[in-house]
Amino acid sequence: MLNFTTAGESHGKCLVVIVTGFPAGVHLDESDINADLKRRQGGYGRGGRMQIESDKVCILSGTRKNITIGSPICLQIENKDYKIDILPDVTRPRPGHADLPGIIKFGNRDARNILERASARETAARVAAGALTKILLAKFDINVLGYVKSIGGVNSKKTIKNPDEIFRNRNKSKVYCLDKLAESKMIEKIKKARKEGDSLGGVIEIVAFGVPPGLGSHAQWNLRLDGILAGALMSIQGIKGVEIGLGFDFSKKFGSQVHDEIFYCEDKGSFGRVTNNAGGIEGGITNGEVVIARAAMKPIPTLMKPLRSVDIITKKPESASTERSDVCAVPAVSVVGESVMAFEIARCFMEKFGGDSIGEVTRNYEGYLGQIRVI
Ligand code: EPS
Numbered sequence: 461m462l463n464f465t466t467a468g469e470s471h472g473k474c475l476v477v478i479v480t481g482f483p484a485g486v487h488l489d490e491s492d493i494n495a496d497l498k499r500r501q502g503g504y505g506r507g508g509r510m511q512i513e514s515d516k517v518c519i520l521s522g523t524r525k526n527i528t529i530g531s532p533i534c535l536q537i538e539n540k541d542y543k544i545d546i547l548p549d550v551t552r553p554r555p556g557h558a559d560l561p562g563i564i565k566f567g568n569r570d571a572r573n574i575l576e577r578a579s580a581r582e583t584a585a586r587v588a589a590g591a592l593t594k595i596l597l598a599k600f601d602i603n604v605l606g607y608v609k610s611i612g613g614v615n616s617k618k619t620i621k622n623p624d625e626i627f628r629n630r631n632k633s634k635v636y637c638l639d640k641l642a643e644s645k646m647i648e649k650i651k652k653a654r655k656e657g658d659s660l661g662g663v664i665e666i667v668a669f670g671v672p673p674g675l676g677s678h679a680q681w682n683l684r685l686d687g688i689l690a691g692a693l694m695s696i697q698g699i700k701g702v703e704i705g706l707g708f709d710f711s712k713k714f715g716s717q718v719h720d721e722i723f724y725c726e727d728k729g730s731f732g733r734v735t736n737n738a739g740g741i742e743g744g745i746t747n748g749e750v751v752i753a754r755a756a757m758k759p760i761p762t763l764m765k766p767l768r769s770v771d772i773i774t775k776k777p778e779s780a781s782t783e784r785s786d787v788c789a790v791p792a793v794s795v796v797g798e799s800v801m802a803f804e805i806a807r808c809f810m811e812k813f814g815g816d817s818i819g820e821v822t823r824n825y826e827g828y829l830g831q832i833r834v835i
Pocket of ligand 1 (some may be wrong): 470510579584786789
């Protein structure tokens with residue numbers, strides 16, 4: 461099965477990710493992975509660390525002459541800011557961070573041992589793994605795109621249905637948002653937060669085009685794709701809410717207003733929908749429509765104007781610890797969301813059409829496409 465594990469601390473030597481179950485015969489170009497790593501580093505609102513790093517991947521295993529050979533693929537990203545052993549102890553836990561629950565859980569008195577791994581720096585490794593699967597999915601015309609929907613309550617109103625246009629608009633924006641007007645308001649809001657020593661969260665949206673019907677399964681709870689996507693998105697640092705399709709708004713309407721009516725398209729020989737409120741998933745199975753998910757990120761817990769906390773050594777009231785951080789990492793998290801969603805879709809794709817080589821996967825997929833055409 462397609463899978464991955466990450467390792468590495470924020471200020472350790474490097475981050476690594478090992479991807480297993482990736483088929484043989486896929487051409488890998490480090491530059492394709494690096495483009496996503498660069499995008500993850502960017503977005504208006506990032507802090508000082510991103511001036512130090514220039515994340516680049518090194519493919520340590522799993523390829524020969526740039527072609528995958530079916531063995532585990534190990535990707536490494538070096539940390540230029542490698543200083544984990546000389547960093548001071550952290551004893552004033554930040555509300556909202558892993559600091560306090562982490563030290564209680566591990567029975568230690570230095571939150572540095574927790575925050576180094578809890579840090580969103582780990583997402584660089586997840587983006588590298590996601591970029592690999594985007595290369596795989598592209599072979600089957602599946603395209604996953606993430607962008608920013610809102611920051612600090614400033615909403616992007618624009619809806620774009622064409623993947624190329626989404627790609628172009630998003631990549632032009634400093635906050636990876638599709639709406640030019642909202643972009644400037646979001647930037648103003650981030651500036652205000654920075655000035656006031658505060659931080660901001662927001663909402664990202666991820667859309668997957670070209671996903672065939674039939675990924676995921678109703679047959680077992682942990683095979684449902686909506687559950688899988690929600691779990692993967694919720695596992696990203698800072699994410700506190702996930703929606704698929706209409707999400708929470710489903711709860712406010714009549715059934716007749718929200719379910720996506722079915723038609724049959726003679727030309728294409730396939731079923732279609734008038735609307736896509738389900739976000740491309742019904743009963744945990746893709747239905748052939750665009751897969752749509754949204755995730756809400758809380759404001760980063762490291763505040764330059766710190767909240768009240770307690771020193772874990774003295775037990776006396778203190779301000780929470782401050783350290784260099786981002787004011788807003790919502791644009792970056794849109795890249796992470798895109799990556800984890802690509803990975804999970806690829807995992808389900810490989811589960812259904814899997815093979816040892818890309819040729820075998822292609823044959824299996826084409827066989828399935830032929831099968832669903834005659835239903
Ligand atoms: C991050 C690296 C970190 C933070 C941020 C994300 O770098 P540093 O801790 O050296 O400033 O900028 O991490 C957090 C928000 C967090 O809570 O730890 C990165 O590479 O994305």
